[in-house]
Amino acid sequence: MVTIALDIPTDDSGHFCRFVLLPLSAQAKGEPSGPKIVTSVIPGPKTRAGLQDLDKLQDTRAATMMTDLDKSIGNYVADLDGNIFLDLYCQIASLPLGYNSKALIEAATKPEMVQMLVNRPALGVQPHSTWAKTLQESFMSVAPKGLTQVFTAMSGSDSNETAYKAAFMHYQRLKRGKDGVVTAEELSTCMKNIGPGSPDLAIMSFDGGFHGRLFGSLSTTRTKALHKLDIPAFSTWISSPFPSLKYPLEKYQGENDKEEARCLAVAEEKIKQAKTKAPIAALIVEPIQSEGGDNHASPKFFQGLRDLTKKHGILMIVDEVQTGVGPTGHFWAHEAWNLTSPPDIVTFSKKFQAAGWFHRSELRPDGPYRNFNTWLGDPVRAVQAKTILHEIKSKDLVKNAAETGAYLKKEMFGIQSKYPELISCVRGQGTFIAFDLPTSDQRDLFVNTLRSLGVNTGGCGSLSIRLRPMLVFQKKHADVFLDAMDKAASCHQHKTK
Amino acid sequence: MVTIALDIPTDDSGHFCRFVLLPLSAQAKGEPSGPKIVTSVIPGPKTRAGLQDLDKLQDTRAATMMTDLDKSIGNYVADLDGNIFLDLYCQIASLPLGYNSKALIEAATKPEMVQMLVNRPALGVQPHSTWAKTLQESFMSVAPKGLTQVFTAMSGSDSNETAYKAAFMHYQRLKRGKDGVVTAEELSTCMKNIGPGSPDLAIMSFDGGFHGRLFGSLSTTRTKALHKLDIPAFSTWISSPFPSLKYPLEKYQGENDKEEARCLAVAEEKIKQAKTKAPIAALIVEPIQSEGGDNHASPKFFQGLRDLTKKHGILMIVDEVQTGVGPTGHFWAHEAWNLTSPPDIVTFSKKFQAAGWFHRSELRPDGPYRNFNTWLGDPVRAVQAKTILHEIKSKDLVKNAAETGAYLKKEMFGIQSKYPELISCVRGQGTFIAFDLPTSDQRDLFVNTLRSLGVNTGGCGSLSIRLRPMLVFQKKHADVFLDAMDKAASCHQHKTK
Numbered sequence: 001m002v003t004i005a006l007d008i009p010t011d012d013s014g015h016f017c018r019f020v021l022l023p024l025s026a027q028a029k030g031e032p033s034g035p036k037i038v039t040s041v042i043p044g045p046k047t048r049a050g051l052q053d054l055d056k057l058q059d060t061r062a063a064t065m066m067t068d069l070d071k072s073i074g075n076y077v078a079d080l081d082g083n084i085f086l087d088l089y090c091q092i093a094s095l096p097l098g099y100n101s102k103a104l105i106e107a108a109t110k111p112e113m114v115q116m117l118v119n120r121p122a123l124g125v126q127p128h129s130t131w132a133k134t135l136q137e138s139f140m141s142v143a144p145k146g147l148t149q150v151f152t153a154m155s156g157s158d159s160n161e162t163a164y165k166a167a168f169m170h171y172q173r174l175k176r177g178k179d180g181v182v183t184a185e186e187l188s189t190c191m192k193n194i195g196p197g198s199p200d201l202a203i204m205s206f207d208g209g210f211h212g213r214l215f216g217s218l219s220t221t222r223t224k225a226l227h228k229l230d231i232p233a234f235s236t237w238i239s240s241p242f243p244s245l246k247y248p249l250e251k252y253q254g255e256n257d258k259e260e261a262r263c264l265a266v267a268e269e270k271i272k273q274a275k276t277k278a279p280i281a282a283l284i285v286e287p288i289q290s291e292g293g294d295n296h297a298s299p300k301f302f303q304g305l306r307d308l309t310k311k312h313g314i315l316m317i318v319d320e321v322q323t324g325v326g327p328t329g330h331f332w333a334h335e336a337w338n339l340t341s342p343p344d345i346v347t348f349s350k351k352f353q354a355a356g357w358f359h360r361s362e363l364r365p366d367g368p369y370r371n372f373n374t375w376l377g378d379p380v381r382a383v384q385a386k387t388i389l390h391e392i393k394s395k396d397l398v399k400n401a402a403e404t405g406a407y408l409k410k411e412m413f414g415i416q417s418k419y420p421e422l423i424s425c426v427r428g429q430g431t432f433i434a435f436d437l438p439t440s441d442q443r444d445l446f447v448n449t450l451r452s453l454g455v456n457t458g459g460c461g462s463l464s465i466r467l468r469p470m471l472v473f474q475k476k477h478a479d480v481f482l483d484a485m486d487k488a489a490s491c492h493q494h495k496t497k
Numbered sequence: 498m499v500t501i502a503l504d505i506p507t508d509d510s511g512h513f514c515r516f517v518l519l520p521l522s523a524q525a526k527g528e529p530s531g532p533k534i535v536t537s538v539i540p541g542p543k544t545r546a547g548l549q550d551l552d553k554l555q556d557t558r559a560a561t562m563m564t565d566l567d568k569s570i571g572n573y574v575a576d577l578d579g580n581i582f583l584d585l586y587c588q589i590a591s592l593p594l595g596y597n598s599k600a601l602i603e604a605a606t607k608p609e610m611v612q613m614l615v616n617r618p619a620l621g622v623q624p625h626s627t628w629a630k631t632l633q634e635s636f637m638s639v640a641p642k643g644l645t646q647v648f649t650a651m652s653g654s655d656s657n658e659t660a661y662k663a664a665f666m667h668y669q670r671l672k673r674g675k676d677g678v679v680t681a682e683e684l685s686t687c688m689k690n691i692g693p694g695s696p697d698l699a700i701m702s703f704d705g706g707f708h709g710r711l712f713g714s715l716s717t718t719r720t721k722a723l724h725k726l727d728i729p730a731f732s733t734w735i736s737s738p739f740p741s742l743k744y745p746l747e748k749y750q751g752e753n754d755k756e757e758a759r760c761l762a763v764a765e766e767k768i769k770q771a772k773t774k775a776p777i778a779a780l781i782v783e784p785i786q787s788e789g790g791d792n793h794a795s796p797k798f799f800q801g802l803r804d805l806t807k808k809h810g811i812l813m814i815v816d817e818v819q820t821g822v823g824p825t826g827h828f829w830a831h832e833a834w835n836l837t838s839p840p841d842i843v844t845f846s847k848k849f850q851a852a853g854w855f856h857r858s859e860l861r862p863d864g865p866y867r868n869f870n871t872w873l874g875d876p877v878r879a880v881q882a883k884t885i886l887h888e889i890k891s892k893d894l895v896k897n898a899a900e901t902g903a904y905l906k907k908e909m910f911g912i913q914s915k916y917p918e919l920i921s922c923v924r925g926q927g928t929f930i931a932f933d934l935p936t937s938d939q940r941d942l943f944v945n946t947l948r949s950l951g952v953n954t955g956g957c958g959s960l961s962i963r964l965r966p967m968l969v970f971q972k973k974h975a976d977v978f979l980d981a982m983d984k985a986a987s988c989h990q991h992k993t994k
Contacts, residue, residue: 010829057637057646061865062621069616069625080626092617092871104615109606113614117881118601119566120850122588128566129577131550140554149554154651155872161711165728172727187722193730197722201729213836213870214658215731216712219603225694226866231662232698233690234500234712234729286860350871353617368558369723373710374589374847375652380877384614458622 012292031074034480036456042451044081065456069169072099072380075470075477077456085451086480089458093290093468094323094350096388109389116379123152123376124369131379139348139356144332146342147358152377156321157212160284162371163345163357164203164216167282169313169365171201174313202234202278203314204270204314206242208292208461211284211319220284223292236278240267240287243297247425260301264308270314271312282315282344283308287333290322293461294434296427299337306339315344315363325351326392326471329402329430336429351471352388354381397471398430405430408467408478415482419489425464431473436463446488528571531977532951533581539948541578562953569596572967572974574953582948583977586955590787590819590929590965591847593885598969604884613876620649620865620873623722628876635882636845641829643839644855649874653818653846654709657781659868660842660854661700664779664812666862668698671810689851699731699775701767701811705737705958706787708781708816717781720789733775737764738795739786744922757798761805768809779812779841780805784830787819790958791931793924798836803836812841812860822848823889823968826899826927833926849885851878894968895927902927905964905975912979916986922961928970933960943985950981 038044043051043065050066065085071078075098077087087099097104107113107348112130121128132374139150151166153159176182190197204222205211208397212218213227219234221227243260246252267283274280289295309316323333325348330336334343349355356377365371383415392398405428412426412435425436437443447465450457462465469477535541540548540562546738547563562582568575572595574584584596594601604610618625636647648663650656672979675681680693687694687813702708702717709715716731718724734886740757743749764780771777782802786792806813820830822845827833831840841860846852862868889895902925909923909932922933937959942960947954957963966974 034787050626050629051624054624056630057629057632058620058622058624058648059861059868060621062869063624065623067618067623067625069612069618072616091617091620091623094617094619094871099616100612101615105611108611108614114602114605115566115597117605117610117666117877118598119569119596120565120588120591121564122591123555126562126574126586127548127551127555127557127560128564129547132547132554135551135554151555154655155870157870158711160650164712165710168729169727182726184724188654190722190725190727190730191719193716193734194712194732195724197726198728198730212715213662214655214711215661215716215779219690219712222688225687226864228687228690229679229683229694229867230666230687230696232665232731233687233695234731235691235695236687237690360618364556367723368556370726371556371653372559373652374591378875378878380614381875412802 031076032084035076035086036082037452037454038083038309038375039081042083042448043079044083046080050080053121064451069099074098074100075473083454085454085456086477086484087456088467088469088473088481089456090468090470092350092458093327094353095273095470096325096351096353097391098470098472102392103387103391104384107323107384113380113383116383118373122365123379124372128379134379134382134386138354138382138389139352141359141389142331143358144334144346145340147346147360149359149361149364150356151353151359151371152356152382154375154377155212155355156319156347157214157217157372159321159347159349159355159357160211160220160317160319161214161216163317163347163359164282165204166359166363167317168199168201169370170281170315170363171281172199173366190460201281202237202274202276204237204267204274204280204283205239206285206289207239208242208295209239209284209286209287209319210291211286212288221287238270238274238280240270240293242292243301245296247427256298260297260304264301264304267305268308271308271314280312280473282317284317284319286319287323287336288328288429288432291460293464294427294432294466295461296429302334302337303339306341306343310341317345317347318343319347321349321355323432324348325388327351327430327432328466328491329398329405331398332470333429333432352381352385354378354385360406392471400474401430401471404474404478405433405473408482409433411478411482412485415486415489418486421495422489428467431467431469434460434464434466438466439463444491446492449488449491450484453487455481455484528573529581529694530584530715532573532974533579533631534949534951535580536578539580539945540576541580543577561948564594570861571595571597572970579746580951582841582951582953583974584953585964585966585970585978586953587965587967589847589955590824591850592967593822593848593850594888595814595967595969598888600884600888601881604881609882610877613880617872618876620872621869625876631876631879631883635851635879635886636855638886639828640855641831641839641843643859644843646856646858646861647853648856648868649851649853649879651872651874652709653844654711654714656844656846656852656854657708657717657814657816658711658713660814660844660856661779662868663842663856663860663862664700664814665696666699667860667868668776668778669696670863678917697733697775698778699734699771701734701764701771701777701780702736703782703786704736705739705786705792705861706736706783706816707786707788708779708783735767735771735777738768739789739792740798742793744924753795757794757801761801764802765805765809768805768811777809777811779814781816783816784820784833785825785926785929788957790961791924791929791963792958793926799831799834803838803840807838807900814844815840816844818844818846818852820929821845822885823847823895824898824927824929824965826902828894828895828930830926843863849882851875851882885936891967897971898927898968900969901975902930904972905979906930908975908979909982911985912983915983916990919986919990925964928964928966931957931961931963933964936960939989941990946985946988947981950984952978
């Protein structure tokens, strides 16, 4: 591809401006009216060959598709064989605005973006002059109520782990007291990875929770053995049961209230017991357990957790890596809880394309370089987050998720009634919706059937299929999905009989 | 800023090509002839105000500068006050080609880059059609001998931790044997973070080693208490002494040989002892301990380590996060060792702008999704790595680092002889050079004096100043530094007397 450039000297001697005539990837004016499946088997021969080729260099055993990004547009993703799918999985819930978003393409070539690509700063030691403005116009413009600071990071795991570090430092600072000093023993023992310098403190999480797969975050992840087997873990970090609600909610309200009260009581008991062994510095919870199976709880449960953390002096970390940035019909899912006091930390990644966590200034460590690394995130993705936010705000995409989601869920209830032996537990907030199949095998088969009908979704937990469309997912896309879901259910019911 | 765009329909119905007329940041035709210091105090008033402003949102206590990236060029970085520094710290050793590199600016607006910015893939489940080609043309084109695979990651810490996970899974697979099965007990205990599912296995590192600051990597980092205090750590992960060489090397060869033999003997003893407690799955070592104080060892020492790891069946991970991609005068610093068999894993980040690790295919886990995360790196930075490599190869920048470094070190020996009570232990490979001051305070003061003379460097260890110039650092830049070093030494010697 030829790039045509024109250099024009500016007033500053020795400087010039470069104009680039740049042909971007072909971009569709609009989306197709629906999916298009052209191969009899999915993945088709070209995709299989492409994955085999890649597999020489990287493990592709988890790959279900090889995408042709040039031909993907909006809610539709194309594969190498020319199949076009309505995408409700969206690169594991991480695309905000759809493929080849015009707004993101325009932002991609702006001077500000080029500067961040070319001159990647070490933000902790040599931040650049426009960084504060970038933070203000991106993350801070949607900072959860009460949280005035943002720590920027590389991924969801990185966000959670640096948040855990802040929690541990905070705990120890409070323990030392106002005039407390770090002892020589602490300084020497931490170099040997033993107490008291490396204290036996814990993060508490919930059964079914997913918070990442690095060593600290994996110790709080409690989804599948597949995620945790063979990896050393912090044995004193504990988990507590997450409510297992029965559906439909209106029918089982009494039982569900009891279940949530039970889980709160167990959590409190575990917090108390931990005090004499490995005290809990913070608790981390997802607003909706996603990888764990789209498990929901009521605002009352989360308010109860907030009360517990306040009562026992531990921090509350809300992991909004998957729920954040609009899909639930709130910008942050925890807004729906109306907490009496905000969470101490809210972590994010995925749909923001950039990662990090919000906090109050009290959670800064007691000195520089303590919660620190070379890059502290990638400002390229922070600059991009500004455009994502501009699109969300100007197009009212959170409201779109709420309204489209309400329509979608209502129609899905209809399909559930039609196939009561096959489909159950339709549940969700906004477009963040899931439903269950009777067995894991049937679930996996249903995902494949949907794919053969031109709809890409993903599994979660052992029985669930999760919908994670983009924020630009509309009623017309919902109708395409609903049609496929109905057909797939009909086909499966037929097979089962 | 106005962006002029022209949309031209293409043959494909419904598609068009967008041409963007894009004014890029003003770019200097060339570098200044030397530093320019215009404020009496550094940081100057505008930088201090800028940092104060940023500090409302993020901790800036580690920041020594606020950069004006528009005015930075090549080896010279500008601050907000108009001071221009020769940069030998380079965003913590992470800039490869200098500020506002013309090649990187051109690459930043290419369609391939735009596509990766706009359509960020989840590389494990939905890789895109050009990913294998990008890997081939970037990382794999410089893969260390014998390593055929690359695992892509987000940062140095992330690279090391995912490499550790691979080592643990590999260890357990070998332990289970060819027909070994995972037991029900393993599957249930790993969900509780306890053995045998979460095994008590260790990574061995070296005193003074730095491998990152997330929970697993921090357990292998053994630099300063500041990095480790208050953070829970894996108490069974051990470290072993790294050789403490005496300088000049030619004078102390006998003693240094003994020191390296001693360290190897201690390492072997520790490996043996660990077998009955927490067996070591892998050992990680930097070719030059950087954060720890620019500690070097001979190729013989590293060959000895390789022999030990082979003998005891543990993996050897070489952490080239700071040494890799050219600065030592080899593309990978470990090439200088002429190992009889290649390391099992080589990790990278920093100057590649993208992170990851090379390995043999045997280190793939026994199933999909086991060493996995949503993004598996950022392809934007992988695309950029191609341009970095193209510049390195076409301009012979590794050779430049070797030659410029040889000149620089020779001249620094001269300055050391001139100020023998102040400057000692000039040492290095390529431009990856350091020297020592008598005390930490004097070191810190020397860094400040160099800055006031227009040269930006950084400390490491307790007594050292490290030079981490870009790969485009040439003899003329070395002369600017040498002049400043001589002046600073003269000034300090004067003060000391």
